[in-house]
Structures are given as structure tokens and as C-alpha cells.
Amino acid sequence: MSDAVITVQNLSKRYLLGHRSGEQGYNTFREVITREARNFARKAVHVLQGREVVQGDGVEEFWALKNVSFDVKQGETIGIIGRNGAGKSTLLKVLSRITEPTYGWVSLRGRVASLLEVGTGFHPELTGRENIFLNGAILGMTQREIQKKFDEIVAFAEVERFLDTPVKRYSSGMYVRLAFAVAAHLEPEILIVDEVLSVGDAEFQKKCLGKIDDVSRREGRTILFVSHNMGVITSLCPTAIWLDQGSIRQYGSARGVVANYLAHGMPNKDQIVRLDCIKGAQRSDEDRLRLEKLEWLCSLPLRHGEPVRAQIQFSTRTSVTDLAVGIGFSSLDGTRYLTYETDFQDGFRPAFHSPGTYTVDVEVESLPLAPDIYALDVGCRSGDFHSLAHIPAAIEIEVIAGPNTPGTIIRKNAGVRLASKWVWNQLLEQQQSRMLRA
Amino acid sequence: MPNEAGGNSSGPARPERFWPRTFRISSGSNVTRKTSIMQDVILIEAGRRERHYWIDLWRYRELFRVLAWRDLSVRYKQTVIGVLWALIRPLLTMLVFTIIFGQIARLPADGTAPYPLMVFAGILPWTFFSSGLNEASNSLINNANLISKVYFPRLIVPTATVVVAFVDFLISFFILILMMAWYHFLPGWQILVLPAFILLAFFASVGPALWITALNVKYRDFRYVIPFIVQFGLYVSPVGFSSSVVPEQWRLLYSLNPMVGVIDGFRWCILGGQSKLYLPGLPMSIGVTAFFVWFGIQRFRKMEKSFADLI
Numbered sequence: 001m002s003d004a005v006i007t008v009q010n011l012s013k014r015y016l017l018g019h020r021s022g023e024q025g026y027n028t029f030r031e032v033i034t035r036e037a038r039n040f041a042r043k044a045v046h047v048l049q050g051r052e053v054v055q056g057d058g059v060e061e062f063w064a065l066k067n068v069s070f071d072v073k074q075g076e077t078i079g080i081i082g083r084n085g086a087g088k089s090t091l092l093k094v095l096s097r098i099t100e101p102t103y104g105w106v107s108l109r110g111r112v113a114s115l116l117e118v119g120t121g122f123h124p125e126l127t128g129r130e131n132i133f134l135n136g137a138i139l140g141m142t143q144r145e146i147q148k149k150f151d152e153i154v155a156f157a158e159v160e161r162f163l164d165t166p167v168k169r170y171s172s173g174m175y176v177r178l179a180f181a182v183a184a185h186l187e188p189e190i191l192i193v194d195e196v197l198s199v200g201d202a203e204f205q206k207k208c209l210g211k212i213d214d215v216s217r218r219e220g221r222t223i224l225f226v227s228h229n230m231g232v233i234t235s236l237c238p239t240a241i242w243l244d245q246g247s248i249r250q251y252g253s254a255r256g257v258v259a260n261y262l263a264h265g266m267p268n269k270d271q272i273v274r275l276d277c278i279k280g281a282q283r284s285d286e287d288r289l290r291l292e293k294l295e296w297l298c299s300l301p302l303r304h305g306e307p308v309r310a311q312i313q314f315s316t317r318t319s320v321t322d323l324a325v326g327i328g329f330s331s332l333d334g335t336r337y338l339t340y341e342t343d344f345q346d347g348f349r350p351a352f353h354s355p356g357t358y359t360v361d362v363e364v365e366s367l368p369l370a371p372d373i374y375a376l377d378v379g380c381r382s383g384d385f386h387s388l389a390h391i392p393a394a395i396e397i398e399v400i401a402g403p404n405t406p407g408t409i410i411r412k413n414a415g416v417r418l419a420s421k422w423v424w425n426q427l428l429e430q431q432q433s434r435m436l437r438a
Numbered sequence: 439m440p441n442e443a444g445g446n447s448s449g450p451a452r453p454e455r456f457w458p459r460t461f462r463i464s465s466g467s468n469v470t471r472k473t474s475i476m477q478d479v480i481l482i483e484a485g486r487r488e489r490h491y492w493i494d495l496w497r498y499r500e501l502f503r504v505l506a507w508r509d510l511s512v513r514y515k516q517t518v519i520g521v522l523w524a525l526i527r528p529l530l531t532m533l534v535f536t537i538i539f540g541q542i543a544r545l546p547a548d549g550t551a552p553y554p555l556m557v558f559a560g561i562l563p564w565t566f567f568s569s570g571l572n573e574a575s576n577s578l579i580n581n582a583n584l585i586s587k588v589y590f591p592r593l594i595v596p597t598a599t600v601v602v603a604f605v606d607f608l609i610s611f612f613i614l615i616l617m618m619a620w621y622h623f624l625p626g627w628q629i630l631v632l633p634a635f636i637l638l639a640f641f642a643s644v645g646p647a648l649w650i651t652a653l654n655v656k657y658r659d660f661r662y663v664i665p666f667i668v669q670f671g672l673y674v675s676p677v678g679f680s681s682s683v684v685p686e687q688w689r690l691l692y693s694l695n696p697m698v699g700v701i702d703g704f705r706w707c708i709l710g711g712q713s714k715l716y717l718p719g720l721p722m723s724i725g726v727t728a729f730f731v732w733f734g735i736q737r738f739r740k741m742e743k744s745f746a747d748l749i
Contacts, residue, residue, distance in 0.1 A: 015747065095482070106481070106483075107479055120587040126512065130508075134504055142500055
């Protein structure tokens, strides 16, 4: 037998998607009734046959993973990269035994802990102390283990003073710190981490990455790690897997894979971007708010120095107050360059008391981004801390040179180019007089 | 899509044995654990039935305890009277039933037992059953975030919620003791059999709950079925009246309702034999309960693999 701790062979996972075809075709009440009746009959037949029932009148297969095979040796840290919907999260879900593959098999040797979300199972009504025990047990620690590490966890999270406060009163920063601290003290042989570090402040992120690095190097654990931040991937993982549309596109040294991945930017040219179709990307309070679509009201590709106009559509399920919507442009390795937010200038944040669908328009007079391919992040929050929806790297978008862009602009490393005021002075005479005196 | 997917002709050989906890009985009949290189190998494959399902469940007993504790400690948070709710509900139900069935309809009590006491002895297991069924049926949906983000044997979730109902049961049992003291009513030796009937009530609620909670994940329609069953069942089961008012020729059929056996058993234990146990009906109720437990677990296990995709 090889010394592989994780063996994945021909792993495939199929989802059935239901969708409504030709919704415009049904306008009259009678047509709606006949369609519903037909759907009902189909569902009833499926129930009786014990088949999977899918909403809508068209059924489509979607292969989230296709014939994925790889081995991981003990003590390796492997980064998994890929665009939204490439199958990263599905792979992690299959590996953590949350969902079953359709074909293929996986063998895992050792205790597995998976961290697909920060603070899974945290209960808002319970105190910080109680949640440490709850979350620890959910992640697979025994009470004795948690007791032994309790002080360490509290110190790592820096929440000593709020241990007996219900976590619903925590700031989101404290919440994330506490949640990650519990997870960081797990001692499994195999650790599976989804992109959980995109939350929390920079300093804490660094601390967490240090901890993960520590765990893998010193204690010889095997780690599978998903991130959109290429900087993190190259610094933490010697090896990386690039997933593309459910299959492995490249598996090799992280530097090479990341370089290749970044070179294959695929800008989205659609005028309308369906945000609700970006699978598994929306990290949100879906009961309250859902981002639906983004529509460019200007021509694509975007041009440096030219106006940008866009409309974001979202729907609310309950009353939402203190709402702010924003978009951000990041480099493909995850560094944010530019952010536009609704409440930036006047601090105005509207409240929507009745559930419904709303839109908000944004207009930027002159796009300062230098020509390159960027990842577009879209987000919504209530107040300063509470994130309602967040889609990091929703799409990739290309910015090309505008009419006023200098011709010699270098594609990479140009960053943000803003108009600014410069004053030219002539200093030549002064220098001459100084020279004369000398 | 993959034509030969699932075929593993190429690539590393699939490990044959998992969970090295095989036991070998040696000549001295002392059990020794085989040490294996394949320490704790987990194999994930489509359609695989966990061979060590019940051992796995036992390994997660701590999570069971923690989830039950969570539900308990959250239950009465931000309520003013807190635990008193567990007392008020059965007391008020008893009051209403005593007035309607005992005073207005003038139904007979069992033997010399006071009517309110007889009603309360029926309400106790009924409340345990109905709140257990209700909460366990919604438990998977209420814990959707756990199901979609962490692995553990899913059976833990619905069974842990029944524990909450059991604690409410213990609290209301305290009222029963007070009531018995009030009526100067001393139970007989039969009270020692009570734990067996508590267990029966537990299984009576867990069986159908497992089935319904699994269905609920797929078809949310079942969320609306439960309140209906509970409301209907309250009048179909002998809660407000003694099952002796049911005509003799119908009693065996009546015992198809598993709660009939449970409630009759409770009355027999608590009222010290004042309430006669209808013996042919008891195996019937136990049989129906056992069937539902078997059926519930079977359906649940069949569906649990797809919970995360459907929830």
C-alpha cells in the first residue's frame, strides 16, 4: 500500500437542477393551472417511483465533480483553487462525508475534521463559554479535550472579558475570532478547510494562517485548503490543485499552478450577471436578503478613465434596516484595489420594511482601475458589522485602456490610476545662483 | 459523463477492510483487539451502507449529549416565566379535560381514582409523545446549518430533541406527585413498571418522527402534517377519558393506536391497579410501535445520505 493518507479515485458528483422553461409563455390563469397540474402529476409519479423530485418543469444534470483523482501523502498541505462553481466546495463536502459522491470513491486514513464554515452550530443565545463547548463537540472534540484547551482557545480569540455574554451581542470580529479559535485547536490527522479566512480582520487572519502553518509543519498534519487568495495559497501550500468545471486542470507545485491559473483570467462579458446562480458562493443570511443580479448599464469591457454604470438587484425576505450595498474590484490573487459603497459619502442607509425586490444603481464618473483583469466582489451589509450577503470574486471583469490612458501603461502592477493635481515649478535659476556662490 | 466511472481498475487498490475494530475470540474466550496498520480507515463511496453504523453512533454520544443540552438551555431563554411553561401547559389541559369529559359529559373514572388524577396520568405520556414527535420532526430542518456543514450520524439530531421533551415530562411528573399528595392517593407496586411504559412512549414518538423528519427534508409539506396528527391524536387517544368507555368489541382495534397502550399502561402504574390493563391490546400497541421504529430507522437511513443536498 502506498503511504497516501487521502486517496481519491474517479470522484464524480451529480446534482439535478430544476428550472422553469419559458416562463414568459404562461400568461393566463388557465395556462398556469395546467402547468401546475402537470408538475404536480409529474412529482406524484416521481414520489411513487421513489425518484428524486425536482422543482420546475425542466430537469438538468449538473456535474459538480467529474472524475477527480488524486493522492495526498501524510503531512502535506494542499491548496485547492478554482473559480466559483468549479467544484471546490463540493469536493470538500464529499471528503468530509457531508454528501455522498455519485461515482468513485475516497479513502481517508485518520481522524478527519472539516471546517467549511466559521462557527458552525454557534447558538446566538448561548454565551461564549457555552459555545466553545458546543462548537468543539460539533467539530468532533471530546469534552475533556476542550476543557484541556479552554484557556488556550480563549486567549487565542482574545475574548476573555466577554466569555459569559451571549454571542448574539458579540461584534462580528469577536464572533469570528472565537469561532476560529475553537477550530484552530482541533487535533485531527486530516484537516479540511474551506475559505473561512476571508472574514475577520487582517491581523487575526495572519494569526490564523500562522496557526495553520504551524500545525502542518510541526505536527505533521495533512491539510486541504481552499482559498481565493493566491498569496495565501503560495505561502502555505507547497502543492496545489486547480479545479476547473469539476475536473482537475492542473496538479503540481503551488507556484506553477497559481501562475497558470492567474494567466487564464476569463473575463465575463455578459451584460447581466445572475448573482443568485453563482453556486455555493453566496455567504449570507439567505432568510433576510439575497443578491439576485448585477446589470451593467454601460458597455463592456469597462474602460479606464471612462464612466461605469451598473444596477444591482436584490430581494428581501424580512424587514432589513440600515442597508448598505457595495462592489469591490480585487486582483485575481485576492487583493482588494477599489471599493464603492452606497453609504460612503453621506452615510445614508435605507430601511426596507416589506419583503420585495429592489434595485440600486451606481454611477462612477471615471473608473480609476488600470487595464487588467479583476475579480468583482459584491456585498450587502446591515450597519457597520453585520454582513447580509457577500459574494467574493463573483465574476472576473476586464478593464481595457480608455481614450485618455497613456499608451505606455504597463498591464500588470498598474493598480489604481486617479486624476490628481500636479504643479510644475522651475527651479533652474535658483540652482544656478547657488552654483555661482560656490 | 464518466463512462467507466466507479470502475477502479486503474489507480491504487481500494482498501478492503475498514474500521479495524474486529474482535477475535481466542481459545481462552477472552476478546483481543486486532491491531491493524489500517487504523481508522474511512471509505466514502456511493450507496455504501455504513457497516458500523451503530458503533459510529456510539462514538458520537458526546455530541448527542451536547445537542440535547443546547436545546435544553436555549429552550426557555428570553421567556419571563421560563420553566413554568412546562407546568402550565399540562395543568391547563387537565383542567379543561376534567371539566369537559368529567363534569359536562360525565364520563366514568377508572375505579375509585379521582377524575383529574386519571386525566393527568394520560396527559403526561401524551404531552411527552406529542412534543417529542413535533420537535423531532422539525429537528433536521432546524439544524440545517449543521447538516450541510459537518458530518455526524444524523440520527443524533432527532433523538436528541426527544430528550428535551423528556425533561419537560420529568417536570410535569413533579406536578403528578403533588396531585397525588393532595388527593391522598398512594400508588401500588405497579408504579415500578412505569419506566417500561416511559420507554414505550419514547419509542412511540421516535419511530414516526424519524420517518417524518427525513421526509420533511425533502418535502416541506410534512411540516404541516404534524400539528394535524397531534391535534387529531389528542382526541383519538384516551387522554381526556378512560379507554374503558370504548366498547369491548372495538378495543383491540383501538389498541392499534400505539398511544392507547402507553396511556393505559401509565394509568395502570400510577393509579395502582384502579385502571384495569386491557391485556390483549398491549402487545398490539407494542407491535405497532416496534414496527414504526423499524420502519422509521430504515427510511431515515435510506435518505440520510442525501440530506445535505436537499436541505
